[in-house]
Amino acid sequence: MMFLQILFTFSFLFSSSNALDFCVGDLNTPQGPAGYSCKNPEAVIVDDFIFSGLHVAGNTSNLTNSVATPVFSTQFPGFNGLGISLARLDMAIGGWVPMHTHPGASELFVVMQGTIRAGFISSTNKVYIKTLEEGDVMVFPQDLMHFQFNVGKSPALAFASFSKASTDIYIMDNAWFANDLPVDILQKTTFLDPDQIKKLKGVFGGTY
Amino acid sequence: MMFLQILFTFSFLFSSSNALDFCVGDLNTPQGPAGYSCKNPEAVIVDDFIFSGLHVAGNTSNLTNSVATPVFSTQFPGFNGLGISLARLDMAIGGWVPMHTHPGASELFVVMQGTIRAGFISSTNKVYIKTLEEGDVMVFPQDLMHFQFNVGKSPALAFASFSKASTDIYIMDNAWFANDLPVDILQKTTFLDPDQIKKLKGVFGGTY
Amino acid sequence: MMFLQILFTFSFLFSSSNALDFCVGDLNTPQGPAGYSCKNPEAVIVDDFIFSGLHVAGNTSNLTNSVATPVFSTQFPGFNGLGISLARLDMAIGGWVPMHTHPGASELFVVMQGTIRAGFISSTNKVYIKTLEEGDVMVFPQDLMHFQFNVGKSPALAFASFSKASTDIYIMDNAWFANDLPVDILQKTTFLDPDQIKKLKGVFGGTY
Amino acid sequence: MMFLQILFTFSFLFSSSNALDFCVGDLNTPQGPAGYSCKNPEAVIVDDFIFSGLHVAGNTSNLTNSVATPVFSTQFPGFNGLGISLARLDMAIGGWVPMHTHPGASELFVVMQGTIRAGFISSTNKVYIKTLEEGDVMVFPQDLMHFQFNVGKSPALAFASFSKASTDIYIMDNAWFANDLPVDILQKTTFLDPDQIKKLKGVFGGTY
Amino acid sequence: MMFLQILFTFSFLFSSSNALDFCVGDLNTPQGPAGYSCKNPEAVIVDDFIFSGLHVAGNTSNLTNSVATPVFSTQFPGFNGLGISLARLDMAIGGWVPMHTHPGASELFVVMQGTIRAGFISSTNKVYIKTLEEGDVMVFPQDLMHFQFNVGKSPALAFASFSKASTDIYIMDNAWFANDLPVDILQKTTFLDPDQIKKLKGVFGGTY
Amino acid sequence: MMFLQILFTFSFLFSSSNALDFCVGDLNTPQGPAGYSCKNPEAVIVDDFIFSGLHVAGNTSNLTNSVATPVFSTQFPGFNGLGISLARLDMAIGGWVPMHTHPGASELFVVMQGTIRAGFISSTNKVYIKTLEEGDVMVFPQDLMHFQFNVGKSPALAFASFSKASTDIYIMDNAWFANDLPVDILQKTTFLDPDQIKKLKGVFGGTY
Structure with missing residues (x-):
């Protein structure tokens, strides 16, 4: 008896509330300045929060011997509205990533395998560069040009996280x-x- | 004559501008990360900014002898985009509110009637707890678990405001x-x- | 034995972390664009989150027969960084509040006692005005001029919450x-x- | 051969990404709290980022002998989501701008021609007023009332920029x-x- | 000759500008609502942007057979102001992470090794749970309770990134x-x- | 009599409030993620909100035949916390501005004199370029590379406003x-x- 009543009261609270804990992007809607419209919460399933396949190395280009596999809100609508995204970076021996920025996002770069020499350039033209080993983390502040080299004797792997659900790889040469x-x-x-x-x-x- | 001219100039300014002073939520649209789409400003009326009935006590549950009546943007679309919302809390003698948070919102809690013992727990596990009388204000910082007890000899009443147009009552037990x-x-x-x-x-x- | 070990691990996590759950304002420091510097978390006590005395009516002015008692982050440093604040409004019979705004803040206005006629004016010069009874809530969107009248036969009382830790009562006449x-x-x-x-x-x- | 491969890799990255560098407003969609929905990026053209005609003086009113020509996101959808907008101000000899605010926006005011006496009033009722000559910049902090006078012997011209894509000219008298x-x-x-x-x-x- | 002149002009621009590209936290200053004060940019060195040792497994507790190693702005001041941080999670066979939240932060969780069953609970009490393999990414929306289990036959390793420079591991049991x-x-x-x-x-x- | 009383009441409100309408930067303090600490409001004078000299052309470099004169919060502390800043751009005949970005800021570019060909490049490598005449406004979205040419037969002048109190001129070549x-x-x-x-x-x- 008592139990029924608390259930009634509490479920009233919850059924009358539609506050959104998350906003899985509905890719069929136009974006707005803050991202995509939210998928109907009733239709959201656990797979909307899961992205698979990041353990598979991408095919590195013959020119740079590297490849980045981005997972932004357009690839993974679960990120929409949550202010975070990521990418996998594979670098063959001798591979590198050209000078680039990520508009509006800072990058947290973690070396998983190999030896990577990475750097960024401040707007006072100062170069911050260092050789990173497995387990080293480097942060590239928002909107500054940066680059990475595999300077080791084996393929290198890194994961990058971004402070934005949706950014881009803005390569100066391109x-x-x-x-x-x-x-x-x-x-x-x-x-x-x-x-x-x-x-x-x-x-x-x-x-x- | 002169008057007509200023009217012409000023009304030109205003008719050519659609800057939104407010964004009454259109509940028929999907939400986005920043809230609902705005109801057509031409169709907005004063009642869109008014919510009635907060003077009526809710029916307290037999289990907790308390009830919270939330007024978030889904109950009151006038809050949409304005970064604020509220709730009424009724506590019968011996009533209490279980351990809960409000995702993304700080809570400003004002005791209107009675004696309420309230507390919250920091992420360093420190407990901040105090017995509040009528006219006391307590603030529960964003995302921390908190709770309230009616420790007086009469029913207690409190009003809570939240730093977000839409949050939820996230009860750990539920x-x-x-x-x-x-x-x-x-x-x-x-x-x-x-x-x-x-x-x-x-x-x-x-x-x- | 087992228990000691988990304690060691978890307390290591917590002692090595200084993430701030709150930022009680240190009024002796200069403010910055985001508010005051935080009081040393070690020195924070429960009273830093409590403000007393809002149950006491202010002395109403003879001219407007009303008085507002603000509780902003300078009166109550516990609000610093939490994006919310409040005020108590007492209106004697025939009292009113002159035309004013709150820079950068929306106002959530709850009538506790009496009958209050309240209104605001949009930037398209439209007036939104209504007579509110006890338990009515009205929201005044950010930066728009608004006013209140006690149009009842008894004193009126209202509580206002603001979507900002620190704003002001910006009265046009003043x-x-x-x-x-x-x-x-x-x-x-x-x-x-x-x-x-x-x-x-x-x-x-x-x-x- | 080598070139083809890098092209394949890089264009894969870019074709799979729809991160928005900009969000030209689609004026046919309802606004949300953060602005208009974005025009389809495929359909965006250079003219979406260009607004013409600001070199032409507006017709000044006979009453104030001045006129402001606003360029906000509703006049110029290219500003949508970018947090900036502007206006041109023409003041005939003896012209002035009445007391006004811009909800939610700070104003950067640059005198292009003539001599303008400008001022704003803080929420502590302090007046900040000064006579500005060509090349002087004055900033009016967010939401504070301000005004301008042409106190010179020739027409005056100024440009104002605002810290928001869409605001309004909120004139107290109106x-x-x-x-x-x-x-x-x-x-x-x-x-x-x-x-x-x-x-x-x-x-x-x-x-x- | 020509070269000298451009150098003069450009270096004038840069020497007269102190815009901060980054704000390495000065841990000796009190925090504010937006983080630590910035270390003098002249004294910033590349090592301020680098954190080492994440390749080393932490010592797992005997009770949960897991350990999280956080790298927030207090451990790594380079994150200050950049809106991102991370942690390493080691789970021995049979290990798990108790129910917890991260105040104010969303979590991006990448499985590096092993098989992890992870879940979170929405504020409508719905459980989103799934078994993740190496290369799977799951996102835990801001402020929702979540948990992880090593359900495989070998130790598991995961990296978590957070959408905030400084958060905490807020464990309900603690x-x-x-x-x-x-x-x-x-x-x-x-x-x-x-x-x-x-x-x-x-x-x-x-x-x- | 009556007047004295209202003065008492209102001045009580104002003297007890220290809400900041503005935050003139104190350049002697370290910056934080949100800018400089505020100068003591009591010491703020009208000149803190005024910057002079923008009517004077800068000395153009012999190499690019152009010069930008920035007015950011370090040059003009009145901008601190207000989210806006500006620069003057002088271009001699044949002058140009090299490829550059402004970290974290959108740019509103107004041609005051002459004929300027300006363009920016999106992160999908699309070029948006156009020849602008006096009175044309172009907006360069946040963090995208852009450039300008004086393509006319006379010196050109433009004013640029930025959506941030403090940014930089980040020139790729430098x-x-x-x-x-x-x-x-x-x-x-x-x-x-x-x-x-x-x-x-x-x-x-x-x-x-």
Whole structure:
């Protein structure tokens, strides 16, 4: 008897409340400044909070001998609204990651295997660079350019977490050379010689 | 003449602007990470900003002899986007509120009538507890477990405000015992004995 | 034996962590954009989270027959960093609160006793006004001018909560007339007649 | 060969990512607490980030001899989600801007031409006022009333930027007099005499 | 010649700017609501951004056969202000992590080795639980209780990232039993029997 | 009589309140994640909110024929905590601004004089570029690389506002070449040829 009554009272509280503990992204809705609209909470299942396959190495590119596998809110809608995301980074022997940023996100970088030389550059042009071993953590502050090298004798593996549900891998070379930005504009804004620009436009599939 | 002109200029400014002073929630839209979509401002009326009935005591449960009446953005869409909400708490003689948190919200607790002994526990396991009289205010910092007892000789009444338009009353016992979470999992994660768990599953309507 | 070991492990976790669950303001430090520096957590006591005396009516002014008693983070450092604060409002028969805003804060207004006619004005010049009875809640969206009248036959009492640890009661008349702002500037920026301005400078103690 | 492979890897990264660098507002969607929904990124064009015509002076009112031309996210959806907006202010000789605020936004005010006397009033009733010349910058802190006068012998021009994609020009006189707010309410809440109120209701097109 | 001039101009820009790209915490200063004060940027070195030793397994407790090694801003001041932190979790065969939350933080949980059964409970009392293998990622939304079990035949290892520079491991049992909270208060607020409470006070070193 | 009483009541309210309307930065204090500590409000004067001299053109560099004059919170402490700042941009005939970002800030760019061709690059490598005339406004979304050219036959002038009190002008060339970053690291992370790198290290004063 007594038990029924508390159940009644408490379940009243809970059924009358729709506060959202989470906001699994509904990828069919347009995004807003704060992310996707929430999937109907009634339809949310445990698999909405789980992403599988991060133990599998990606296929490294022949050029950089590395590959990053991002898990952002568009790949994994469970992150929507929660302010965190991640990526796996595989680097073959001699592999590296080109100069890049992650708009709006800080990166927490953990070396799982191998020896990685990593660095970032502050807006006062100071370079912070160090060789990291397994178990070392480095943090790349928000919006600063950084890079990584596998300087060891075996493949390297790292996991990166980001302080944002959705960011991007914004690679300077891609931004400059993988599109139709004219040579003369690039020449002046990057101070690079035209021949250098044309060569890299070729590498990154841009036109001129 | 002069008057007409200022009217023209100023009303131009205002008609060309749709900046939202408020965002009354449209409960028919899916929520996003920042709350509901805004009801069409043209359709907003004064009653969208008013909620009635908080002077009426709720029916207290026989088990805890208390009841909380929440007014969050789902009960009162006028709160949507404004970062504040509230609840009324009635406690019969001997009533209490079980251990609970409010995800993402701090609570400002004001004793209106009676004598309430209230406390919270920090993440360093320190207990902050005190007996409050009418007119006393206590603040429960965001996400910490807290509880309240009517330790007086008459019914007690309190009002609670929250630093969020939409939170929930997250009661540890309900979370543990009012569902199908297996006994062996609860036994290990809570260190409770199986008999204790089964007894409370019975009280809170869970299964095992 | 077993028990000692878990204690060792867990207390290690806790002693090595200084994450702050709360940030009771140290009023002797300068404020920053986010509030006061935190009082040393070791020195924090339960009374830092408690404010007393809100059950006592303030002395109402003879002019407005009302008085507001604010409890912001400077009166109550326990609010620092928690994004919430409150005030008590007493209105004698015929009392009112002049046009005002609370910079950066929304207000949740609960009528405890009496009959209060309250309103706010949007930035599209629309007036939202209603007579509230005991138990009615009204929300005044952030930064909009609002006012309250005791329109009943007995004293009225209300509690207001704010979505900010520290705001202010920004009364338009005080801002305009309780200082040395010249009459000609006020005349043009408020469109009031000089005689009206001088009269109100007299009321509010300003100079000209 | 090598080039093809890097292209494959990098374009895989980019095609699988829909992180939004920007969120051009779709004005056909309802707003949410954080702004408009984002226009489909595929459909975004450069003109979504460009607004033209700010070099043209607005038509100044005969009453104030000034006019503000706002460019907020509803006029310019490219600002949506980016936390910034602007306005152009033209002041004829003798022109001024009445007492106003911008809900939720700070204002950065740059004098381009002429001599402008500008001021704001703190919530402790202190007036901060100064005569500004071309090239002077003044900042009006969030939610405080401010005003500007052309005190020079030629027209004045200023640009204002705001710390919010969408705010409003919230003019106290308009809010008080350009609507149906009753004279007796205004009399008490503003301390103005009824005749003064009726006169200004006439000026601003309100009723009583 | 030309080169000298650009150097002059650009270095002028940079020397006159002290914008902070990062804010390495100065642990000797009191914290504020947003974290520690920043270490003098001139004194910041690369090691401020690096934390070592996460490849070393912690000593698992005999009771839970698990141990978490947190790296929050107090352990690693480089995280200060960057909104991210992490922990390493070691679970021996049969080990588990008790019911806990992380105040104010979402958790991104990556299984590195072994088979872990993990779950969380929403504020509507729904349980989201699943068995995770190496390479599986699970996200625990902000402030919800969760737990993990090593259900495999070998030790398990996981890395957790948090959406906050500084949070805590807030274990319900510790909060309830590792202090002087009286038995009668616990009995009512947790619905546990007194004998059960006393037994667990013994386990967790509390008094009664 | 009546007047004295209202003065008493209201001044009580105001003297007991120290809510900060603004937080003029005290440059002698260390910064925190949210900015500088606030200057004592009693000592704040109107000049703390005013910055002069923006009407004066900067000396353009011979290399880029342009110069940016930043006004961030370190140059102008009045911006501290207010979320906005600005810069003046002078471009001689043929001048340009190299590829750069502003960490954490969106930029609102207004052309005051001349003809400026401006563009930014999204993280999907798409270029948004347009020729702007006097009175055109362009917005560069947060953290994306952008550039500007004076393509007209006269000097050009623009004002830029930023959505942050303190950001920086983060020029890719300076970050890469104006320091001791080794040639081999730059070669791989930027795909530039060693000769090109060495040449630009010479231009920007770096070493190798």
